[in-house]
Structures are given as structure tokens and as C-alpha cells.
Amino acid sequence: MCMMSLAEFISQRREVAGYSISGLADRASIPLELLEEIESGKELFLSVTMRQKLARALKCSPFDIKKYEREYEFKTVSDEDIEQIKTQILNRETNLRCPICGEPLVTRISKRYDLEDNLVLQPKAHCVKCVFQIRE
Numbered sequence: 001m002c003m004m005s006l007a008e009f010i011s012q013r014r015e016v017a018g019y020s021i022s023g024l025a026d027r028a029s030i031p032l033e034l035l036e037e038i039e040s041g042k043e044l045f046l047s048v049t050m051r052q053k054l055a056r057a058l059k060c061s062p063f064d065i066k067k068y069e070r071e072y073e074f075k076t077v078s079d080e081d082i083e084q085i086k087t088q089i090l091n092r093e094t095n096l097r098c099p100i101c102g103e104p105l106v107t108r109i110s111k112r113y114d115l116e117d118n119l120v121l122q123p124k125a126h127c128v129k130c131v132f133q134i135r136e
Helices: 007-017 021-028 030-040 048-058 064-065 079-090
Strands: 105-113 121-128
Touching: 007 021, 007 030, 007 048, 007 064, 021 030, 021 048, 048 064, 079 105, 079 121
Parallel strands: none
Antiparallel strands: 105 121
């Protein structure tokens, strides 16, 4: 038996309640863009507040929603591994993989200036599947 995803659960409950996606966003007082990310499967974890707002609007309990959120474990990534990934990003290497789950990393380089107007390049990354991210 295949368990329903969070995206499927929210979408199904919304349709049963007779709301459009924008109608549910309004009723739950959450941004439409966030609800679209939830229903498209991009958002896999919800804050307690977000879960409560959706539960109230969909007339279910927050626990009903939580059980469809993706389970995850926090694994520690060494500082050396983080520094290596940062260096690879700055070297514009492609096809980098998440050190936790092995899925692709979405990377970018943020350009900022310090107080003396010197350019500072800051590598950033997040995993497409798990909670791993680099964003200093």
C-alpha cells in the first residue's frame, strides 16, 4: 500500500472542501506561493503555525497533516565536508551531491560587499530532497 504524500493529502482535502488553491490560501491566511509549493511537493515540512492554519481551514487536526509530512533524520556533516562543498561551489563545479542523502544540490554564489566595498563571494546550497543547506 502506497502512503499518500503531504501534497496529495492537502490537495485532496482542499478539493473535498470545495476550495480553489487561492481560496484555501485566503481562508488559512497563508501565502499562495507557499500553498503552491506544498501542493507541488516542493515543501515537505510545515511549521507548527502553518500546520494549525491549514488544519483549521481544512477542518482536520494538525496531527492529520503532520503524519503526511516527510520523516527525516538530522545527520551531522563535518566542517571539512562543508568547506569542501563551498570550495567546489566557488570553483563552479557541477553535479554536486548532498552529503546526507546523495541527491543533487542546488547551488549559487551570493555576491556581497564588505564595509570597505570589497567583493565577497558567498557559496550557498540546498538539497532537492532533504533538509541539508549551506546559507551563511
